[in-house]
Amino acid sequence: MKFIFEQKFDVRDYECDLQGIVNNAVYQSYMEHTRHQFIKTAGLDFAELHAKGIDAVVAKIEIAYKRPLKSGDKFVCKLALKKEGIRYVFFQEIYRLPDMELCTKGKIDTVSIVNGRLGESPEMDEAFAKLL
Amino acid sequence: MKFIFEQKFDVRDYECDLQGIVNNAVYQSYMEHTRHQFIKTAGLDFAELHAKGIDAVVAKIEIAYKRPLKSGDKFVCKLALKKEGIRYVFFQEIYRLPDMELCTKGKIDTVSIVNGRLGESPEMDEAFAKLL
Amino acid sequence: MKFIFEQKFDVRDYECDLQGIVNNAVYQSYMEHTRHQFIKTAGLDFAELHAKGIDAVVAKIEIAYKRPLKSGDKFVCKLALKKEGIRYVFFQEIYRLPDMELCTKGKIDTVSIVNGRLGESPEMDEAFAKLL
Amino acid sequence: MKFIFEQKFDVRDYECDLQGIVNNAVYQSYMEHTRHQFIKTAGLDFAELHAKGIDAVVAKIEIAYKRPLKSGDKFVCKLALKKEGIRYVFFQEIYRLPDMELCTKGKIDTVSIVNGRLGESPEMDEAFAKLL
Numbered sequence: 001m002k003f004i005f006e007q008k009f010d011v012r013d014y015e016c017d018l019q020g021i022v023n024n025a026v027y028q029s030y031m032e033h034t035r036h037q038f039i040k041t042a043g044l045d046f047a048e049l050h051a052k053g054i055d056a057v058v059a060k061i062e063i064a065y066k067r068p069l070k071s072g073d074k075f076v077c078k079l080a081l082k083k084e085g086i087r088y089v090f091f092q093e094i095y096r097l098p099d100m101e102l103c104t105k106g107k108i109d110t111v112s113i114v115n116g117r118l119g120e121s122p123e124m125d126e127a128f129a130k131l132l
Numbered sequence: 133m134k135f136i137f138e139q140k141f142d143v144r145d146y147e148c149d150l151q152g153i154v155n156n157a158v159y160q161s162y163m164e165h166t167r168h169q170f171i172k173t174a175g176l177d178f179a180e181l182h183a184k185g186i187d188a189v190v191a192k193i194e195i196a197y198k199r200p201l202k203s204g205d206k207f208v209c210k211l212a213l214k215k216e217g218i219r220y221v222f223f224q225e226i227y228r229l230p231d232m233e234l235c236t237k238g239k240i241d242t243v244s245i246v247n248g249r250l251g252e253s254p255e256m257d258e259a260f261a262k263l264l
Numbered sequence: 265m266k267f268i269f270e271q272k273f274d275v276r277d278y279e280c281d282l283q284g285i286v287n288n289a290v291y292q293s294y295m296e297h298t299r300h301q302f303i304k305t306a307g308l309d310f311a312e313l314h315a316k317g318i319d320a321v322v323a324k325i326e327i328a329y330k331r332p333l334k335s336g337d338k339f340v341c342k343l344a345l346k347k348e349g350i351r352y353v354f355f356q357e358i359y360r361l362p363d364m365e366l367c368t369k370g371k372i373d374t375v376s377i378v379n380g381r382l383g384e385s386p387e388m389d390e391a392f393a394k395l396l
Numbered sequence: 397m398k399f400i401f402e403q404k405f406d407v408r409d410y411e412c413d414l415q416g417i418v419n420n421a422v423y424q425s426y427m428e429h430t431r432h433q434f435i436k437t438a439g440l441d442f443a444e445l446h447a448k449g450i451d452a453v454v455a456k457i458e459i460a461y462k463r464p465l466k467s468g469d470k471f472v473c474k475l476a477l478k479k480e481g482i483r484y485v486f487f488q489e490i491y492r493l494p495d496m497e498l499c500t501k502g503k504i505d506t507v508s509i510v511n512g513r514l515g516e517s518p519e520m521d522e523a524f525a526k527l528l
Contacts, residue, residue, distance in 0.1 A: 018311055019314050020443070045467075047468065057329070058329055065323055145300050145310050161276070165277070192458070193459050197457075
């Protein structure tokens with residue numbers, strides 16, 4: 001797995017639930033934000049794509065939770081990318097900083113919906129070609 | 133204050149923060165959902181209005197927090213409506229069920245943005261006329 | 265798959281993102297709320313368990329996204345339960361109402377952390393025994 | 397108004413709603429995160445205070461919404477602090493970067509709940525004394 005992008009974060013207290021740890025669903029949001037920041041580095045923009053009728057949507061998500069993040073923690077979300085058929089598959093791992101303990105590991109399969117239909121987006125193919 | 137609509141809710145555990153109580157910002161979401169359900173009873177729909185170029189936006193919000201809601205609580209959000217100039221002002225109170233303890237009290241000033249400009253929306257005026 | 269519990273919901277507009285559909289992470293929250301409501305019917309309570317030092321935590325989640333939910337949609341989240349080793353595995357499916365189109369399908373593996381250590385919780389085993 | 401702290405942010409796409417702008421409740425979360433980061437610079441920690449039986453809770457919030465933030469925006473949340481009786485009052489303004497357009501303006505009244513009762517927290521008084 002070759003990570004090609006990473007995004008740093010601070011845990012925000014409102015992201016923690018009554019167990020005092022970051023709520024499970026929030027990791028999925030961290031991973032989404034990381035993907036959207038990543039595609040900007042490839043010259044794409046999630047909101048602009050949507051305005052053009054191209055929606056990158058998540059088809060499947062698998063997340064393994066290894067170690068919870070807590071109030072005050074800093075962490076980094078790393079990202080690798082692979083193309084499988086018409087899917088772009090993102091491998092994303094979250095490591096606590098500075099000790100680099102693995103917290104969460106995700107595999108996110110995305111597909112393109114172009115003008116309402118499942119399809120391939122030449123914009124994405126071109127933007128990601130050099131990164132695969 | 134004459135309440136003309138109410139919406140019942142259950143606290144969801146993910147809405148509670150590490151203090152074990154519903155996070156402050158979430159009450160604003162409860163109030164928003166109550167307003168959007170209310171406008172449906174008046175024949176309007178928030179998403180459809182947006183698609184037509186009419187956005188009801190919040191100009192000001194004041195919320196007084198009296199008593200926190202906790203995991204397991206049920207509650208009701210009551211709503212009153214007043215027109216002040218071009219603003220529709222919503223008065224919203226949240227009461228815990230079944231003991232009807234007042235938890236939160238809000239005043240939400242909304243304005244209409246019609247095709248990108250501050251204005252009045254005849255759709256809303258007509259829909260709300262009979263309710264004021 | 266024998267579903268033993270279901271929870272009905274309305275989409276709330278603040279759960280939709282700029283694509284105009286429910287944000288992916290929110291389905292995970294819907295599923296969490298459904299599990300927490302379910303365990304109440306088995307005589308358990310997530311917040312009380314936490315206060316006693318017993319935390320049910322998610323070890324792994326897999327969600328397949330089939331069809332997005334939109335503003336105004338109503339839906340039901342159905343739940344089945346299986347024990348696999350020390351894990352309780354929840355199978356959860358979200359169907360749009362009233363047409364019962366499948367929207368999302370999840371498999372959530374949970375483990376118990378008892379006083380900070382991975383373990384089995386006799387409270388849960390007893391509560392769930394009659395449901396398996 | 398003398399601002400004594402500021403926190404920079406990027407809008408995350410999942411914070412935007414179907415109007416394509418940051419949802420109103422999210423600004424309240426931005427302001428909360430800014431306050432919690434601020435109190436760290438004063439040597440306090442929200443989660444640690446909670447563990448010691450001291451909860452800083454919001455009693456009242458007023459937010460004026462001037463200009464919406466959108467996908468891709470960067471912004472800064474500035475903070476000023478005043479003591480009024482037993483309340484700590486935070487004045488918080490959110491400015492879009494880099495053009496420094498004012499987006500949101502908040503006044504947040506907080507009180508201390510010490511071991512379940514409204515009171516004053518010597519820890520906070522001491523930490524904030526030099527900042528007022």
